[in-house]
Amino acid sequence: MSSEDPDRPIIYPLIHPTQFVSPFALLDSLITVARRVSYHHNTSPVHRLILRNVSRRVSLLLAFLEQISTIHSPALLALSDLFVTLQKLEVTMRACARRGATLHTLMKSARVADDLRVSTRAIVTALDVLLPTRAFVLDVDEEEAWDLARLVADQSARASFSTDLSDRRAFDDVVAIIAGFERRVSPDEVALRRVLDRLGIRSWADCVAEVSFLETQIGCEGSGEAKLLSSLAGLMCYCRVLLFDCYECRKTAHRTDNDNDNGVCAIEDLRCPISLELMLDPVTVSTGQTYDRASIKRWMRAGNLNCPVTGERLASTKLVPNLTLKKLIRQFYPKSSKPNPDPNPIRSREDSEAMRMTARIPRRCG
Numbered sequence: 483m484s485s486e487d488p489d490r491p492i493i494y495p496l497i498h499p500t501q502f503v504s505p506f507a508l509l510d511s512l513i514t515v516a517r518r519v520s521y522h523h524n525t526s527p528v529h530r531l532i533l534r535n536v537s538r539r540v541s542l543l544l545a546f547l548e549q550i551s552t553i554h555s556p557a558l559l560a561l562s563d564l565f566v567t568l569q570k571l572e573v574t575m576r577a578c579a580r581r582g583a584t585l586h587t588l589m590k591s592a593r594v595a596d597d598l599r600v601s602t603r604a605i606v607t608a609l610d611v612l613l614p615t616r617a618f619v620l621d622v623d624e625e626e627a628w629d630l631a632r633l634v635a636d637q638s639a640r641a642s643f644s645t646d647l648s649d650r651r652a653f654d655d656v657v658a659i660i661a662g663f664e665r666r667v668s669p670d671e672v673a674l675r676r677v678l679d680r681l682g683i684r685s686w687a688d689c690v691a692e693v694s695f696l697e698t699q700i701g702c703e704g705s706g707e708a709k710l711l712s713s714l715a716g717l718m719c720y721c722r723v724l725l726f727d728c729y730e731c732r733k734t735a736h737r738t739d740n741d742n743d744n745g746v747c748a749i750e751d752l753r754c755p756i757s758l759e760l761m762l763d764p765v766t767v768s769t770g771q772t773y774d775r776a777s778i779k780r781w782m783r784a785g786n787l788n789c790p791v792t793g794e795r796l797a798s799t800k801l802v803p804n805l806t807l808k809k810l811i812r813q814f815y816p817k818s819s820k821p822n823p824d825p826n827p828i829r830s831r832e833d834s835e836a837m838r839m840t841a842r843i844p845r846r847c848g
Contacts, residue, residue: 496569499562505553508561515568516544525579527682528588529595531646533575536598539641540571542634543605549627550620557619560611567604574598582691584681585714586699588653595643602638609635652680660713663832668839674721689722690759709830716836719757723840752811755791756781756837764808765801769794772804777837784834 499508520541526533553561574597578587587594609631612619616628645653655677659669683689696715700708754761754774763775769789773781778801781790788795 496566496573498566499558501558503558503562505555505558508558508565509547509550509553512561512565512568513544513547515565515572516540516547519568519572519575520544526575526587527584527680528649528652529578529591529646532595532598532643533578535641536571536602537575539602539605539634539638540568542630542637546622546627546630546634549622549624549630551623552621554619554621556615557612560608560619564605564608567601567608570597570604571601574601580695581688582695584683585656585692585718586696586711588649588681589656589710589714591645591649591653595645599641599643602641602643606635606638609638648680652677656714656717659717660832663713663716663835663839666835666839669717669720671724674725678721678725683718683721686722686726689718689726692718693722709833713830713832713836716830716833716840720836720840720843723843752807756840761807761811764804764811766804767801768797772807775801781834781837784831784837786834786838790838 497511499511520537574594577583578594580587613628613631613635616622616631622628655673659673659677662669678684683692693715696711696718700711700715752760752764754764754777755771756773756777759774761772761774764772765775765778766772767778767789769792771789771791773790778790782799787799
């Protein structure tokens with residue numbers, strides 16, 4: 483499988499063997515994908531227990547596949563189905579381990595468990611076809627290999643797909659935090675850190691990756707799902723500023739001291755008060771505050787008619803381009819990317835409140 487673009491939604495690029503596939507080519511492909519699946523269980527910070535159990539069974543299945551010396555035609559259909567199933571397992575595991583998708587994967591725990599359950603049952607079905615007629619459909623080098631196949635079938639049939647306890651706790655924490663946003667209650671910092679530690683999110687860059695992924699998913703889901711995703715994006719923006727702002731500011735201050743001596747504008751002066759990202763299309767609102775166009779439009783589309791920083795009601799929703807600031811950004815930070823496109827208009831109230839709280843978090847670094 484080709485590597486995934488981190489800015490694209492998760493897809494399922496499955497290969498379905500035809501009836502004319504070479505038995506040996508099919509076997510080689512089965513062994514290759516089984517090896518990849520067996521190595522994936524340690525790459526995801528969530529669903530570790532389920533993924534580890536699935537990978538262990540696939541490792542036993544791999545040992546069986548490596549002992550096959552001849553495939554007779556009656557076995558091709560079952561092995562083709564097994565090949566498709568192993569691909570589905572690999573895609574699910576890749577999705578769980580994908581950088582930036584950790585929070586999304588946690589909130590999709592039920593779906594992940596269902597996907598793994600269905601794929602595991604499909605492995606059992608394929609083996610149930612092969613085992614009763616084993617001497618007539620496959621030749622294996624060692625008789626013990628059939629015992630491995632039976633062990634995989636038996637273990638898979640009895641497999642449990644309950645969500646890890648630590649994942650359930652993190653899930654509940656996220657739900658409670660988002661509900662707090664709706665009530666305009668600031669999240670408990672201890673709970674935030676507990677969630678991020680569980681998800682393996684330990685830096686500003688990790689939060690940015692999560693927000694970027696969630697934003698790409700919003701346009702691919704229905705309105706109900708998009709609102710949840712926007713709430714999660716708001717949560718990550720809030721965490722990024724509250725928990726990592728001070729650390730990143732110190733790094734930036736250290737990096738830009740010499741720049742300032744040479745007349746270069748400090749990056750802190752060029753960040754949007756809402757997103758804390760470099761303003762690529764700065765605009766000024768009626769209160770005199772400047773924001774990145776994408777962030778303030780997202781704020782207004784959520785129904786907010788007050789300034790995020792000052793709290794004053796906006797006399798007008800007109801956005802005036804700040805050409806001077808934009809010129810400075812282009813001059814001193816020419817490697818900045820193109821301006822973000824307008825965000826999807828489907829946003830949640832929780833996301834709006836998270837943005838409001840984010841904009842008002844005191845900056846703790848000078």
